[in-house]
Amino acid sequence: MSKDNAVQPFEPKVVAYCCTYCAYTAGDLAGSMRLEYAPNVRVVKILCTGKVDAILLLRAFEDGADAVYVAGCAIGDCHFLEGNLRAIQTVAYTKKRLAEIGLEPERLEFFHVPASDGPGFADAANEMTRRAKTLGPNPLRKSITQAAGRKLAKESDEHPPLPEAVLGKLIHHSERTTVG
Amino acid sequence: MVAAFKQAFAEKPFVVTAEVGPPKGTDVSEMIEHIDLLKDKVDGLNVTDNQSSVMRISSLAVCRMIVDRGGEPILQLTCRDRNRLALQSELLSAWVLGVRSVLCLTGDYISVGDHPQAKPVFDLDSVQLLQTVGLMNNGKDLAGNDMKGPTGFFAGAVVTPEADPIEPQMLKFEKKIAAGAQFIQTQAIYDLDNFKRFMEQARRHNVKIMAGIVLLVSAGMARYMNKNVPGIFVPDDLLDEMAGAPKEKRLETGIRIAGRMIKQLREEQVCDGVHIMAIGKESCVPDILKAAE
Amino acid sequence: MIVAERKPLEQVEAMIDGFERILVVGCGTCVAVCMAGGEKEVELFAAELRMKGKLDGKQRTIDEITITRQCDMEYLEQLAKYVDDYDAIVSTACGAGVQFLAERYDEKLVLPALNTRFIGVAEGAGVWSQRCMACSDCVLDQTGGICPMTICAKNLLNGPCGGTDHGKCEVDGEKDCAWTLIYRKLEKIGRLDTMRKIQPPKDYSLMTTPGKYTHEAFKETQAEDEE
Known part of the structure; x- marks a missing residue:
């Protein structure tokens, strides 16, 4: 083993949830523009950042990501009108959960990256990689052997479900009365 | 025995009461000084009931002290700290201890006071409490049981003439009279034109109206009340008058304003009397009365 | 809910x-x-x-x-x-x-x-507010569908207290005064007379905990079970 290998620098794993309409396209553009950015980023393409749920972000950390970010459209540009606004809320909420658990909230962030912003895509990737390097490895990666926990299967209710209630349908008086 | 306070309305064109705030703690010397100073100058001393939801000596104990010193007490009774058993029991106790007048109030909410974690009661509201007093005056309790010996209270209630919106307040005012209120004490008033408009409506009812007079001690206090105390409105001209006074003349200015208002209310026969609340400055009440002459 | x-x-x-x-x-x-x-x-x-x-x-x-x-x-x-x-x-x-x-x-x-x-309702996305305190004696018919027991911090049944402030509550300036709301609603639907009526004290015996309730239709079967 050579000496160089002994002090291997920490290379963080960064997960990026990228909106297909903007940030993901910006990633393509960054490639076309031959921009260099941190190779630590694993991009997950999603239809809209509005789909990102707190559990999705938390799972990434639980599985060992050192930093996670969500990259969505500029304010007012969401293909689905307000998906990016929801993602901002979700990220803010999840940061609080991280703090509660004892992980640094800075490991998580939201970025606006319009489709035309190749350099913006590279900046976000570099920024989160830099943060992960500063904060060090996700402590959850330290191998504490622990059973993962499981989701128990819930059996279908013992009694068959009642017939569907007719919700939202106006039933007129006359439908309930018989003529005669 | 008719309450001397009630009698005063029959004998005088203009009745004056003052407020006594029981202390927090057992040192009553200052309060007794105030009682002795005021008891012969006013027609009644109105004793607050854990005022502003701050724990103090009970109104009843201080009322009895006033009786012992030859004064005329008015018991304030709020619905905040007592359920209907405790309220009625307090009324019976007050009667046997020589208290003849009672002012029925809902009471400030618990959260404004010094024990904000306490359980608020509000078993009855002020209207229902007035009805209860009426029942007890007829020898019955709220549950309809006969009592061994009735009370004979002269009962009153409060109203906020500056309330916004005023309509629901007036509706409740009418209910209080229907429930047996014989005198009404108002929240502090400063704008006499507004008050006269209120009196036009109030005069339609057979009830004695006592205008609330709160002594201004600074322009800051006036602004604070405008901003933070619901139903109190100090108009700009009074604010300017207070603000214009040099520091050592502020109290004097406040006394002059209170005296002037009382004088005008009396001379123009706007209402049946005044209730003076000189919060923390009870020793100034004789000066206010002098200024009103 | x-x-x-x-x-x-x-x-x-x-x-x-x-x-x-x-x-x-x-x-x-x-x-x-x-x-x-x-x-x-x-x-x-x-x-x-x-x-x-x-x-x-x-x-x-x-x-x-x-x-x-x-x-x-x-x-x-x-x-x-x-x-x-x-x-x-x-x-x-x-x-x-x-x-x-x-x-x-x-x-x-x-x-x-x-x-x-x-017990409350969803006011908007992620916001809920209390609307019922399960008093077991509903008075909403008298109050224009606005609950004085719940919306009024003091559970007043006969009108606003002196703490009402420009339609807001003295307890929390963010919250509406129940009796201002009730007044406005009753005025709008022409039923202010119900507010003029003096409401008797609440029967708190109905709220004695723990509450228990048997549906009318099940009362007889329950009695049979006990026999």
């Missing part, structure tokens, strides 16, 4: 301190709708407990299951074959659900993960 909120993580952490095998049981009814203890929230909460445990170096297994309701024995029954495997059960139901779960599995330690807040 019952509205609840999750307890701070550290409170639940303190409850489960020292236990290795923990089952988080969600409830798919009210608390699922108010985003406090349904399937999704259980997933998130279990993940948090796992991560926290791992960071603190604790040996801990967190399993999760969400059932339709925790306030019906039929649904609680579904847990029978699992509960023996756990040292503690954390319930994300309202207080009623937690108690029923603890009653059904009375040899188990059952812990609450939520604080139950009130």
Whole structure:
């Protein structure tokens, strides 16, 4: 083993949830523009950042990501009108959960990256990689052997479900009365 | 025995009461000084009931002290700290201890006071409490049981003439009279034109109206009340008058304003009397009365 | 609907301190709708407990299951074959659900993960407000559909107190004065006369806890059962 290998620098794993309409396209553009950015980023393409749920972000950390970010459209540009606004809320909420658990909230962030912003895509990737390097490895990666926990299967209710209630349908008086 | 306070309305064109705030703690010397100073100058001393939801000596104990010193007490009774058993029991106790007048109030909410974690009661509201007093005056309790010996209270209630919106307040005012209120004490008033408009409506009812007079001690206090105390409105001209006074003349200015208002209310026969609340400055009440002459 | 909120993580952490095998049981009814203890929230909460445990170096297994309701024995029954495997059960139901779960599995330690807040409505996305305090003697017919027992902090039945301030409440300037709302509503629908009527004191005996109620249709069968 050579000496160089002994002090291997920490290379963080960064997960990026990228909106297909903007940030993901910006990633393509960054490639076309031959921009260099941190190779630590694993991009997950999603239809809209509005789909990102707190559990999705938390799972990434639980599985060992050192930093996670969500990259969505500029304010007012969401293909689905307000998906990016929801993602901002979700990220803010999840940061609080991280703090509660004892992980640094800075490991998580939201970025606006319009489709035309190749350099913006590279900046976000570099920024989160830099943060992960500063904060060090996700402590959850330290191998504490622990059973993962499981989701128990819930059996279908013992009694068959009642017939569907007719919700939202106006039933007129006359439908309930018989003529005669 | 008719309450001397009630009698005063029959004998005088203009009745004056003052407020006594029981202390927090057992040192009553200052309060007794105030009682002795005021008891012969006013027609009644109105004793607050854990005022502003701050724990103090009970109104009843201080009322009895006033009786012992030859004064005329008015018991304030709020619905905040007592359920209907405790309220009625307090009324019976007050009667046997020589208290003849009672002012029925809902009471400030618990959260404004010094024990904000306490359980608020509000078993009855002020209207229902007035009805209860009426029942007890007829020898019955709220549950309809006969009592061994009735009370004979002269009962009153409060109203906020500056309330916004005023309509629901007036509706409740009418209910209080229907429930047996014989005198009404108002929240502090400063704008006499507004008050006269209120009196036009109030005069339609057979009830004695006592205008609330709160002594201004600074322009800051006036602004604070405008901003933070619901139903109190100090108009700009009074604010300017207070603000214009040099520091050592502020109290004097406040006394002059209170005296002037009382004088005008009396001379123009706007209402049946005044209730003076000189919060923390009870020793100034004789000066206010002098200024009103 | 019952509205609840999750307890701070550290409170639940303190409850489960020292236990290795923990089952988080969600409830798919009210608390699922108010985003406090349904399937999704259980997933998130279990993940948090796992991560926290791992960071603190604790040996801990967190399993999760969400059932339709925790306030019906039929649904609680579904847990029978699992509960023996756990040292503690954390319930994300309202207080009623937690108690029923603890009653059904009375040899188990059952812990609450939520604080139950009130019976309320969804005012907007993620915002709920109290609308009923279950007084057992509804007066909404008299008050234009606005509850004076709930919306008025002092439960006043005969009109506003002196603390009403430009239509807001002295207790909390953000909240509306119930009696201003009631007045406006009754005025609008031409029924102010109902407000002029003096309401008698409330019958609090109806609110004696614990409340119990048998549906009229089931009264006879219950009586037969007891015979």
